[in-house]
Structures are given as C-alpha cells and as structure tokens.
Amino acid sequence: MTRASTVFVAPFALPSTLRFLGAAALLPDTTFSVVAQEPAASFMGALDDGVRGRIAEFVQVEDCHDAGQVEAAVRKIAGSTGRGVTALVGILEPLQEALAQVRERLQIRGMDRAEAGRFRDKSVMKDALRAHDLPCACHYLATDAAGALEFARGTMPLVAKPPAGAGARDTFRVDDVSQLEGWLRSHPPTPAQPLLLEEFVQGREFSFDSVSVGGQHLFHSISEYSPTPLQVMESPWIQWTVMLPRDIEVPEYAPILSAGPRALDALGMVTGMTHMEWFRRSDGSIAISEVAARPPGAQFTSLISYAHDRDFYRVWAEVSILEDFTPPPRRFATGAAYLRGQGAGRVARVAGIERANQELGDLVVESQLPKPGQPKASSYEGEGFVILRHEDTERVRDGLRRAVEILQVELSA
Numbered sequence: 001m002t003r004a005s006t007v008f009v010a011p012f013a014l015p016s017t018l019r020f021l022g023a024a025a026l027l028p029d030t031t032f033s034v035v036a037q038e039p040a041a042s043f044m045g046a047l048d049d050g051v052r053g054r055i056a057e058f059v060q061v062e063d064c065h066d067a068g069q070v071e072a073a074v075r076k077i078a079g080s081t082g083r084g085v086t087a088l089v090g091i092l093e094p095l096q097e098a099l100a101q102v103r104e105r106l107q108i109r110g111m112d113r114a115e116a117g118r119f120r121d122k123s124v125m126k127d128a129l130r131a132h133d134l135p136c137a138c139h140y141l142a143t144d145a146a147g148a149l150e151f152a153r154g155t156m157p158l159v160a161k162p163p164a165g166a167g168a169r170d171t172f173r174v175d176d177v178s179q180l181e182g183w184l185r186s187h188p189p190t191p192a193q194p195l196l197l198e199e200f201v202q203g204r205e206f207s208f209d210s211v212s213v214g215g216q217h218l219f220h221s222i223s224e225y226s227p228t229p230l231q232v233m234e235s236p237w238i239q240w241t242v243m244l245p246r247d248i249e250v251p252e253y254a255p256i257l258s259a260g261p262r263a264l265d266a267l268g269m270v271t272g273m274t275h276m277e278w279f280r281r282s283d284g285s286i287a288i289s290e291v292a293a294r295p296p297g298a299q300f301t302s303l304i305s306y307a308h309d310r311d312f313y314r315v316w317a318e319v320s321i322l323e324d325f326t327p328p329p330r331r332f333a334t335g336a337a338y339l340r341g342q343g344a345g346r347v348a349r350v351a352g353i354e355r356a357n358q359e360l361g362d363l364v365v366e367s368q369l370p371k372p373g374q375p376k377a378s379s380y381e382g383e384g385f386v387i388l389r390h391e392d393t394e395r396v397r398d399g400l401r402r403a404v405e406i407l408q409v410e411l412s413a
C-alpha cells in the first residue's frame with residue numbers, strides 16, 4: 001500500500017533541483033516518477049543510484065511549461081503505473097502555473113490556477129495584499145507608455161520590472177522621468193507585455209520563508225540580506241551575504257511576524273513552502289515585496305536546514321507530498337557569503353582561502369569554492385558560496401563580513 005504517487009516535473013537535472021527531487025524520490029511507501037525536457041540518459045546519469053532506482057516512470061516532453069504536454073505525461077504515468085497520481089510537484093517558479101492547471105484538470109490535490117496566479121503575477125499579488133490592508137509598495141501595471149509616464153511623474157524614484165520576473169534580472173531602478181522615457185522608447189509596454197512600476201522602497205531587505213499545511217502557517221524563518229539584491233546587481237564588485245539570526249521572535253521583527261502569515265492568507269496559501277521578500281524602512285515600517293509559492297533558492301533551503309538541524313529538502317517533500325510536518329526549534333544562526341568574480345572571463349583562482357580557513361574555519365559548515373576555468377556567473381549569487389553557522393548570531397554576522405573581505409575570486413580572459 002503506497003501513501004502517494006508523485007510526479008516531479010523538472011526541465012533539467014540541475015543540482016539545486018536534484019536536492020528536492022532526491023528527497024521526494026526517497027520518501028518511503030510512495031511511487032515516484034519524473035517528467036523532464038532533458039533526455040532520460042543524461043537526466044538519469046545525474047542521479048545517485050538510490051534515487052535512480054526509485055523512479056517508476058520517466059517521460060520526456062518538449063516543454064515542461066506547457067500544461068498540455070505535462071497533462072499528457074501525467075496521464076501516461078497514471079496508465080503505466082496503474083495508480084492515480086496524488087501529487088504533482090516541481091520547485092521552479094516558472095513551472096507553477098502549468099502545474100496548477102494540470103492539477104485542476106486531473107483533480108490532483110494542491111495549489112490551483114487562481115492561487116498560483118496570485119503568487120506569480122506581482123501586480124495581482126499586490127492588489128490582493130492591499131485589499132487586505134497589508135503594507136506593500138504603490139504599483140502600476142503599465143500597458144502603454146503614456147500610462148507609465150503619468151504614474152512615474154507622481155512616483156519617483158521607482159522600480160521597473162516585468163510582472164513575472166525572477167532572479168532580479170530585469171528589475172531596475174529609475175531616478176528620473178527622462179530615463180524612463182528612454183527605456184519606454186526601446187521597450188514600449190503592451191497589454192501582452194506590460195511593465196510593472198513600483199514606488200522605490202528605501203530600506204533594508206529581508207526574507208520570510210514559511211511552511212503551511214492545510215491553511216495553517218506552522219513555521220517561518222527570517223533572513224537578512226546585505227545589501228539588497230538590486231544593489232548587488234547594480235554593483236558588480238559587491239559580494240552578497242544572507243544571514244539567518246538565531247532569535248527571530250523579537251520586537252524588531254514584530255511587524256513581519258504579524259503581516260507575514262496574514263499575507264499568506266490573503267494570497268490563499270494552503271500547503272507548501274513559500275519565500276517572501278520584504279523591506280524595512282529606517283522608521284521601522286515594513287513593505288512586503290513579493291511572495292513565491294515554492295521553496296527558496298540560492299542555498300536558502302540549506303541555510304534553513306542548518307539553522308534548525310533538520311533537512312528542509314525532506315521537509316519540502318513531506319509537506320508537499322504527504323502534508324506531514326512537525327516544526328523544529330531554531331537552534332543556530334547561519335548565513336551564506338556568495339563569492340563573485342570581478343571583471344570578465346573565467347575563474348582563475350580564489351585568493352584568501354588560507355586566511356579564511358584560519359579565521360573562520362570553525363564556523364564553516366559547507367562551502368563550494370569557485371573552480372578554476374568556471375565561467376563567470378550571470379546572477380548576483382556569483383560562482384560559489386561559503387555557509388557559516390554558530391549559536392552566537394554576532395559571530396556569524398562578523399564571519400560573513402570577513403568572508404567577503406578575505407575571499408576574492410579572480411577572473412581572467
């Protein structure tokens with residue numbers, strides 16, 4: 001008797017995806033199948049033997065973001081395993097709407113299209129948050145240049161972004177109307193490709209990551225970004241750090257501890273992990289920035305695991321597939337320093353390793369140093385990372401600051 005029959009959708013066998021895939025595959029008493037774009041031989045070749053041995057069916061499709069193709073693959077799997085599929089999951093943000101559509105069509109439990117849409121479209125999300133009196137930046141979804149300029153004249157500085165972007169890739173700050181005019185001439189917004197404009201929120205940025213089961217928000221974790229991802233994108237010399245303080249049930253976090261769960265209710269979160277980003281202004285007021293209905297990326301799931309001494313890849317699988325979760329206590333402060341080469345070319349070497357080992361060796365719990373020959377990364381996460389952990393939050397905070405001072409990734413053509 002199996003407790004679940006899972007289909008995991010993953011276009012390619014990327015290392016971050018495989019952490020979640022492995023956890024889902026290894027859940028006991030379940031049947032596990034994969035839908036992917038990558039051919040079976042190379043996808044399977046990237047898996048550990050134990051995980052590979054758990055895969056009942058593998059179906060290759062041309063496009064995992066196409067609900068029709070995923071639906072056909074799921075029907076095929078249900079036919080050949082002889083079991084109704086009870087969980088359809090995937091961790092990548094752009095997949096969420098297609099998965100929701102297929103769940104609805106095949107009556108598989110989990111997030112439906114309306115829910116997924118509220119998390120995916122930042123304009124719909126902000127409308128829902130504001131309707132529940134939750135703090136967020138003023139926004140305007142521009143479908144033509146005239147509307148964009150009118151909003152911009154009353155709201156400067158502002159941030160412009162596509163309504164469903166990711167990785168801060170297409171997000172930029174606008175400081176005056178003429179700068180926006182220039183952009184609108186080369187990228188005029190249309191109803192099919194609108195441009196989201198938001199009041200620029202001045203302040204520090206944080207995340208609020210959560211686990212919900214059956215509409216109950218049972219767990220949250222807070223992390224502090226230093227500096228904001230937009231500043232890291234704008235400044236190629238900055239190496240980003242993220243820190244999870246040990247104590248988060250403290251007065252300085254009271255506003256998000258109250259607003260975070262209410263925001264999840266406003267968006268209709270039922271079961272799963274979410275990743276919320278929010279700002280705190282210097283006067284202490286907050287603004288919720290965006291919420292994704294998926295586990296966080298950029299090593300955050302590992303960081304949350306280290307802070308609680310619990311494997312949150314497995315937590316994600318148990319929650320999304322079995323709706324099973326007991327929240328663990330937070331026991332450590334932890335954080336990551338993202339190592340990022342400056343200039344152009346490929347990684348030549350990482351300077352400062354010996355020094356970093358001497359100063360920080362006792363704090364390091366995981367590291368992935370950039371390898372010589374590795375191409376320069378396109379994202380603000382850089383080419384590698386170091387994860388630190390300690391019971392004392394200030395030791396981790398100082399350690400992260402030192403790590404980005406000491407470790408320098410040298411690139412060469």
Ligand SMILES: Nc1ncnc2c1ncn2[C@@H]1O[C@H](COP(=O)(O)OP(=O)(O)O)[C@@H](O)[C@H]1O
Nearest residue numbers: 137159165166167168198199200201228229230
């Ligand atoms: N309204 C805003 N005010 C100030 N900074 C913002 C605002 N919106 C986004 N940013 C900055 O841009 C980054 C990327 O924007 P975000 O909406 O999170 O896009 P993505 O989905 O690509 O992560 C954020 O992490 C934040 O640093």
Ligand SMILES: [Mg+2]
Nearest residue numbers: 167168277290
């Ligand atoms: Mg973001």
